[in-house]
Amino acid sequence: MTALLEIEGLHLGMQSFDGEAHVLNGIDLTIRRGEVWGVVGETGCGKSLTGLSVSRLVPTPPARYRAGRILFEGQDVLAMPEGELRKLRGRHIGMIFQDPTTNLNPSFRIGDQLVDVALAAARHSERITRAAARDLAARMLDKVGIPNAASRLDDYPHQFSGGMRQRVLIAMALIGRPSLLIADEPTTALDVSVQAQVLALLKGMVAETGMAVMLITHNLGVVAQSCTHVAVMYAGNIVESGRVAQVIRAPRHPYTQALLAAIPTRHVARGALQGLAGSVPDLLAPPPGCRFAPRCAHARAACAVLPASVTVEEGHRVACVLAHA
Amino acid sequence: MLKIEGLTKTFIRGGLFRRTPPVTALRDVSLSVAKGESFGLVGESGSGKSTLARCILRLDRPTSGRILFEGEDMARLTPAAMRHLRARIQVVWQDPYASLNPRMSVHDIVTEPLVVHRASIGLDSRGRTERAARILAQVGLGPQHLHRYPHEFSGGQRQRIGIARALVTEPSLLLLDEPTSALDVSVQAQVLNLLVDLQARLGLTYFFISHDLSVIRYICDRVALLHRGVIVEQGPTAAIFDAPQHAITRTLLAAMPEVVVPG
Ligand SMILES: Nc1ncnc2c1ncn2[C@@H]1O[C@H](COP(=O)(O)OP(=O)(O)OP(=O)(O)O)[C@@H](O)[C@H]1O
Ligand SMILES: Nc1ncnc2c1ncn2[C@@H]1O[C@H](COP(=O)(O)OP(=O)(O)OP(=O)(O)O)[C@@H](O)[C@H]1O
């Protein structure tokens, strides 16, 4: 199957007071229809910037694309005129942003905000009436688990709890039936029962419409349960990627192994949890070569050169000298 | 050490003109926490966990029921006895970014409870600084950090500062309300290990609130499940996780995203 999204050699610099930080350091990622990709890694590793880049929402400046391409259905997003991009956003690429305050307008009713997105999305294909869009809005709210959805369309955002507002955003991202959904920490603010419901909804949409998903999250449990594939990021690089079964069952990169060892699963006795020593590098002056080397128990002289990503089994790629052997 | 008997908390809501029905956040809650143990309280969002913590800290007044600390009814203590007791019950709140005053240095943040309780603790300024440095060392921070400000620290380090602040009065009971939910798994592991280690060294008692079941399973000896203000099940952690009795517990456990690849 042809790729829906191809990110090739993406380098992003971020200008700051102290110089330019190299925040994305050569990202390669291919997503096909029907695939659900989890993107994981510690805070600040570049997950959100990768997601935002796909619909070119990273502000330039302070950011600057130094190299690479992002192809969505074969078109280069980074070279597209702004007008074309606006057609992509919402209709073809749905977004759930990490920062919840930037999303809902506090002075408009929930229903009207959903209807506007539905109408805008429909403008580019089959037209629908406002009444039909309102029906669709009620159905979407119901699907994300808002009780008595139809009767809450005229509420304002402040009348919803934090978890309910988060679910409205999910409904808003899905109402245009996008072919790619970029969801940045969509369930972090929700408790496990609602989280499970939202993840089931996403899975249902994937099965029904062939939508592909980039699910950015801290939670490896969510990835194991809901994703088909996973990309593990560290300090601006994808260090390991592949099918969930490959990467979580048999992680090959020491960073992936360390992340998994830090999770309190049922087999870990109290006090036996393995933390990761050290902290993420300063991206203004990152270590040369492998950026994880300073925290890695297996570091060696060869790590002074950035390790190429190699295929260790079909579809399973690892950027580590240990995998080169 | 801590015993809660038939605690009910009702919030009367609404302003002058609009009547909204009262919310009963806790209904007839009873539980007891033994000295030196880790007691976990789980439940979905809005189930009343933080309200219970606030009642224990007397930031909220229970509508009915009793809270006994070392056998004494907290509502009947004299103001002096209450102040003394306050120093022995400390709390770590959820958000390491919001819960530290950005304008205060680490030194001032950590010594503030000693200033507040100086009548019962009786340390002079120099004694307070020494105590702060000793506690910071216990949470893995050095004396060089004393004169820095919160924005100079990572999330995990900030949560350590929050824990140091809670420990500085040498409490016997520590309330932890979602202490790791804003943190990365790697940092969460550091904080959890720190808590396990401190408990072993200082004999602390933990009252641990979380909706992250894997954290509760890791840290707690016993656990209670709160659902819409009612405790539906409580018992030893292993028993609850291996053989949940109540349908709501089973639903919650089934929704728990384990790091196990299905199939
Ligand atoms: N607008 C900005 N200006 C300057 N630096 C930025 C900006 N946005 C992000 N960065 C920096 O780029 C790096 C990557 O940020 P990004 O938001 O992608 O991280 P993340 O992996 O999403 O982290 P988190 O898990 O905390 O959301 C970080 O070091 C961050 O400080
Ligand atoms: N001051 C208040 N006035 C009115 N209602 C309140 C007040 N404080 C809490 N409540 C209500 O009491 C119930 C329990 O709230 P509480 O904050 O204890 O929940 P929680 O279990 O801590 O949830 P979370 O996991 O989201 O933090 C909720 O329905 C809440 O709306």
Ligand SMILES: [Mg+2]
């Ligand atoms: Mg992010």
Ligand SMILES: [Mg+2]
């Ligand atoms: Mg709470």
